[in-house]
Amino acid sequence: MRPYTGPADLRAMQELARRLPDPRLHPGELAWSRFQHLGREPEWRTALWEEDGRVVAWGWARPGQLDLQYDPARPELADAVLRWSDQVMPGGEREVTALDTETPLIEALRRHGYRERRDGPFFVSMRLDLADLAAPKAPDGYTLRPVRGEEDAGARAAVHRAAFSLPGHPPSRVTAESYRQVMRAWPYRAGLDWLVEAPDGTPAAFCLVWLDGGAAVLEPVGTDPAHRRRGLASAAILAALRAARDLGATTARVTARGDDGHPSARATYASLGFRAHARTLTFTHP
Ligand SMILES: CC(C)(COP(=O)(O)OP(=O)(O)OC[C@H]1O[C@@H](n2cnc3c(N)ncnc32)[C@H](O)[C@@H]1OP(=O)(O)O)[C@@H](O)C(=O)NCCC(=O)NCCS
Structure with missing residues (x-):
């Protein structure tokens, strides 16, 4: 050791x-x-x-x-x-x-x-077979595109912080600099990191997919609270998964809260066809 x-x-x-x-x-x-x-x-x-x-x-x-x-x-x-x-x-x-x-x-x-x-x-750990994937569709005025490279790190970090700023919780510590560190790590690929931009160019939603062999994993996914329930996360997820499928992915997996504390992510993945196959257990050592 x-x-x-x-x-x-x-x-x-x-x-x-x-x-x-x-x-x-x-x-x-x-x-x-x-x-x-x-x-x-x-x-x-x-x-x-x-x-x-x-x-x-x-x-x-x-x-x-x-x-x-x-x-x-x-x-x-x-x-x-x-x-x-x-x-x-x-x-x-x-x-x-x-x-x-x-x-x-x-x-x-x-x-x-x-x-x-x-x-x-x-x-809960949820899975989706990628054989049949709907086409992504961003609402009118919104633009769906993959991350281009490190020049997008600031926008990517900003929309991440917007999505993960939960009332009563400390703000997310993801910054442009930390995001660049993620982008330099294997097996990150900008082509599997999708952004949705609002009509004024503000980044509004994202989905990062990690691919290894045939297995794709979504981590993380988010939408700025000002733009939720317009189909943006769904569009980013479908676009990133189609890009992963083009590179050989056959299944996708994602982890979402299984209790009713924060049900939006589980509901989003379920609406795209993801199904739970296992749940987490927490073990504590006194
Ligand atoms: C989960 C999250 C990404 C969803 O983003 P979104 O852009 O609002 O999702 P969509 O508009 O694509 O939702 C698609 C469908 O998912 C379901 N859904 C999404 N949010 C829901 C909610 N709060 N309650 C119930 N169903 C919901 C609905 O079926 C919805 O379709 P509808 O609006 O036509 O009813 C967003 O709420 C978020 O950023 N949450 C905080 C961060 C997070 O938990 N990320 C996931 C863990 S990594």
Whole structure:
């Protein structure tokens, strides 16, 4: 086991995600969650377990939250990551999120004293077969287009912040600079990052799709509150998914709140044909 030393190690962690059958965290979701903000690394501890030059497990400890992936043929690696987290996350409650389909991980968490938290928010993982995709249609006056490159990072970050500024929550920390960091990460492609612009040119909605092999993942999707319920997110999603399909994607997956706290995303994906196939369970360690 050794500590994470920089972005090359994220690439090695993504290689493990690529080898897993239908992982909860797709390589693109890993890139997004590591790079969407700047300056977070000092709060994190990340460790990699390697064999024959490749990563077979990793653990990523954030304040109060642990993520891990491991080779499913080697369930003892889950125990190794959980033991490591006991050392680097001493004291305080911590959470691990698992899909209800991840039985070996759930068993490992229970062995380590984790208990399922039955109240509180949860997420559903939703899937869509890309064989039949409707044509995207932006309302009159709105323009649908892919991101051109880093010159769009400011607009992309601004519309992200508008969509994710929720009353009662701290503002999103996504900035033009952090978005450029996302754009430089594998497997980002500007052609899978779609924007809808309002008639005055203001960015109003977006959908970023990450593609690896045949699997596309949407992360994130959003519409500025001033432009909601006009079909903008749907148009951006369909355009990004058609671009992904042209590059070989056969299925798409997205994660959305499954409880009724914030139902708009789940309703949007369901209206496009996405169906839930698993839900998250939250395990806490006292
Ligand atoms: C989820 C979100 C992207 C939807 O954007 P949008 O542009 O308003 O979505 P659309 O107009 O394309 O909605 C399409 C359909 O989804 C459903 N839908 C969308 N929002 C809904 C809501 N609040 N309640 C119920 N149904 C909703 C409806 O069926 C809608 O069609 P209709 O307006 O004809 O009834 C937007 O609400 C948002 O940015 N939310 C905050 C950020 C977020 O949660 N992002 C997703 C997680 S990454």
